[in-house]
Amino acid sequence: MNPLAKDDQNQLKINPIHEFLWALTGLMLTVFGTFVEVFFVIPQGTSLESFTPTSLGVTYQLVGVFLTGCLGGKNAGTYAQIAYLVLGLFKLPVFYQGGTFEYLNQPSFGYILGFIPGAWLCGYLAIPGKRRLEIFVYAIFFGLLVVHLCGILYLVGYTFITPIFGNELDPNYLTDAINLYTVTPFFSQIILIPLIATVAFIIRLILFY
Template sequence: MGGTFLEAYVTTLPWNWGQHGIQTFSLGVTYQIGGVLLVGCLGGKNAGALAQIAYLVMGLTLLPVFSEGGGIGYIKLLQFGYLLGFIPGAWICGLIAFKARPRLESLAFSCLCGLFTVHLCGIVYLALGYIFQWKGTEAQTLMQAILKYSWYALPGQLIVVCAVTVIAFILRHLMFY
């Protein structure tokens, strides 16, 4: 689980390595969403949702598994909706991933649907936070929060989705299911 906190990076293109060496560039996201989607792609809807429920319970009972620690107070943070979105996101991803034989296209589609679900839940939670004026809502507008938590992270998360798709495709074929 600790590996999901690693920041996602990409390298320069291989044909540039001779001139400039191997350079890495941060995607600005962690592998957390990748872990959510990979569990859905490999374990299916029930395993995906149960794994995320266990993750949330661990984090809410003071185990420092969230990016800013843990505890019940996390519920009042604006970004908690994205963590809640992990449950339906993993479920949707697992449901769609097992509807057809594992192909890159179907796995990528299931991951994109899961990612969309996570962001939808997160944005709804953000809106609720602004309606009820939770902590942190006075510092920025709702649109700024949506841009910060969803829009700016999306390009990096789409690259992580591509990596998860390839890994899930290979593992599903190795495990014969």
């Protein structure tokens, strides 16, 4: 049986077994990418010692999120991130600062929740039956916007609910948090989009779908 077929709307359908394998791959990529920082090299001369690695201030975590959507579709992307969320909440240290339900108290937790709809949207847009680099680019871009939207909404809720339980926050806490978690890393994450799209394009080219 062909693992890849098209339905009546000319949309690419992926065999459930392959969908599961993409989801498992996406989960492993997300976990591994969480702890690997993104660097780029700036040449400052001709010798090997002159090539200075510079951090972009982000990790490869989002590569796992969106590469799964581009390769496996919306279901594989969603399953991978649900599994990632469950593993982290049930005490496996797969999040950047560990795990357990206590992570719900982290103001940045909304961004992790955003991986689920972000991966779904990316996969929905990236598997229309056509292998085109520009489709992957805007699929990842809109998925990234969804991740940040969810993160900001969580920050808003966190800012207004936390004081109810006696944790007073600075009056500028919300704007500072949005600047820290969205504004500051956004440009670096944008830089990753062509990388993810190109890798997805090459892999799908090799696999003929």
